[in-house]
Amino acid sequence: SESAGEGDESRDYDTETQKALEEIDACQNEIDALNEKASEEILKVEQKYNKLRKPFFEKRNELIRKIPNFWVTAFVNHPQISAILDEEEEECLHYLTKVEVEEFEDIKSGYRIKFYFDENPFFDNDILCKEFHLGQSGDPASKSTAIKWKDGMDLTKRHQQPPQQQAKNSRKRPHQPRTFFSWFTDHGDASADDIAEVIKDDMWPNPLQYFLVSDIEVDENGLGDED
Amino acid sequence: SESAGEGDESRDYDTETQKALEEIDACQNEIDALNEKASEEILKVEQKYNKLRKPFFEKRNELIRKIPNFWVTAFVNHPQISAILDEEEEECLHYLTKVEVEEFEDIKSGYRIKFYFDENPFFDNDILCKEFHLGQSGDPASKSTAIKWKDGMDLTKRHQQPPQQQAKNSRKRPHQPRTFFSWFTDHGDASADDIAEVIKDDMWPNPLQYFLVSDIEVDENGLGDED
Numbered sequence: 001s002e003s004a005g006e007g008d009e010s011r012d013y014d015t016e017t018q019k020a021l022e023e024i025d026a027c028q029n030e031i032d033a034l035n036e037k038a039s040e041e042i043l044k045v046e047q048k049y050n051k052l053r054k055p056f057f058e059k060r061n062e063l064i065r066k067i068p069n070f071w072v073t074a075f076v077n078h079p080q081i082s083a084i085l086d087e088e089e090e091e092c093l094h095y096l097t098k099v100e101v102e103e104f105e106d107i108k109s110g111y112r113i114k115f116y117f118d119e120n121p122f123f124d125n126d127i128l129c130k131e132f133h134l135g136q137s138g139d140p141a142s143k144s145t146a147i148k149w150k151d152g153m154d155l156t157k158r159h160q161q162p163p164q165q166q167a168k169n170s171r172k173r174p175h176q177p178r179t180f181f182s183w184f185t186d187h188g189d190a191s192a193d194d195i196a197e198v199i200k201d202d203m204w205p206n207p208l209q210y211f212l213v214s215d216i217e218v219d220e221n222g223l224g225d226e227d
Numbered sequence: 228s229e230s231a232g233e234g235d236e237s238r239d240y241d242t243e244t245q246k247a248l249e250e251i252d253a254c255q256n257e258i259d260a261l262n263e264k265a266s267e268e269i270l271k272v273e274q275k276y277n278k279l280r281k282p283f284f285e286k287r288n289e290l291i292r293k294i295p296n297f298w299v300t301a302f303v304n305h306p307q308i309s310a311i312l313d314e315e316e317e318e319c320l321h322y323l324t325k326v327e328v329e330e331f332e333d334i335k336s337g338y339r340i341k342f343y344f345d346e347n348p349f350f351d352n353d354i355l356c357k358e359f360h361l362g363q364s365g366d367p368a369s370k371s372t373a374i375k376w377k378d379g380m381d382l383t384k385r386h387q388q389p390p391q392q393q394a395k396n397s398r399k400r401p402h403q404p405r406t407f408f409s410w411f412t413d414h415g416d417a418s419a420d421d422i423a424e425v426i427k428d429d430m431w432p433n434p435l436q437y438f439l440v441s442d443i444e445v446d447e448n449g450l451g452d453e454d
């Protein structure tokens with residue numbers, strides 16, 4: 001930690017300046033300690049409200065299950081998510097019955113997005129989970145469930161170039177349009193995963209608004225006001 | 228506010244779906260209310276710590292006054308601030324005795340940066356203040372103290388092109404290198420005032436580290452550790 005004490009690298013300040021610098025340093029330490037306490041208290045508030053919100057999110061998920069194709073409709077109506085959905089993926093997402101976003105208990109360390117699926121012709125998993133966590137270096141990293149694709153159904157393989165062409169560009173990654181499952185399985189830059197952020201910060205807080213819009217634009221009046 | 232009740236724009240959902248949508252909407256309203264309460268509590272924590280930090284910032288400012296050229300040194304050592312300081316401005320900032328950053332009581336609505344000056348050959352003001360606030364539209368706007376330049380000392384006029392050349396490019400703003408006082412007097416895009424943000428979020432929280440570095444790079448060891 002920083003201190004204005006004398007040491008190898010100390011410059012020659014006069015005694016009064018040196019004393020003032022040490023006192024500034026002490027002040028700065030008090031300010032830093034208060035900043036840390038503020039962060040801790042804010043974290044506690046966030047944790048408290050995460051707990052309070054949880055039963056409503058669970059209730060909401062139960063209700064959503066009653067509505068056929070709720071999630072695929074919301075995803076198709078969301079401008080950024082629909083942009084990465086290809087036709088077969090859209091078909092696949094008809095089997096998506098539940099979405100959950102969970103922040104880790106200490107919030108800052110990460111979150112996970114869970115996709116629950118019915119029996120479907122594409123893969124054997126019931127739950128696909130993509131998870132973001134701060135690595136030991138402090139940088140965000142992601143990992144996701146290995147998808148057990150059924151024979152010939154691997155949707156991440158539909159957009160790859162033929163092997164010959166891949167070989168030609170061997171030093172570059174082959175050009176591959178970004179799709180939902182290529183997003184899900186990509187961990188190249190977890191610190192800039194815009195789709196995960198859109199799901200966590202925009203879709204999850206209010207999926208109803210995206211289910212209700214028929215166009216790409218959000219209709220602020222929703223289903224029409226009651227009065 | 229959003230509701231899933233029937234209305235002009237209501238689509239034809241079956242009764243069960245319609246009921247589920249209304250219940251989701253009710254859930255969503257509970258979640259929104261909790262979000263609002265969470266924001267209010269976080270604001271209170273921030274206000275509390277702003278109050279607790281204040282005496283330390285005041286003490287720090289008193290101590291800083293004892294150190295000749297503290298602020299101009301810290302500014303010159305800061306990579307982004309030094310980048311906009313021209314020679315005469317640096318001379319002028321030798322008269323800067325105190326800096327204060329104050330968030331408004333409700334924090335979200337804005338903040339002000341106050342620069343206190345000794346009697347100096349450049350202008351008559353004792354305090355120059357640049358203030359950021361959310362306008363009625365919700366967009367940030369800024370304003371700043373009108374500087375009472377002494378005769379021939381207006382530092383914002385040093386970098387303008389000669390009138391002839393200005394006329395030529397009359398439809399564009401004349402090319403003008405960005406300087407400290409052109410920053411101070413510019414209110415063109417308050418939502419992207421990087422210098423104000425650097426002063427508020429980087430310089431103000433810990434100016435000592437910038438005073439202590441002799442190079443442009445921050446020496447993490449500061450003056451050397453005491454143990």
Ligand SMILES: [Ca+2]
Nearest residue numbers: 003449450451
């Ligand atoms: Ca030190």
Ligand SMILES: [Ca+2]
Nearest residue numbers: 222223224230
């Ligand atoms: Ca409505």
Ligand SMILES: [Mg+2]
Nearest residue numbers: 061064097098
């Ligand atoms: Mg669900």
Ligand SMILES: [Mg+2]
Nearest residue numbers: 291324325326
């Ligand atoms: Mg001061």
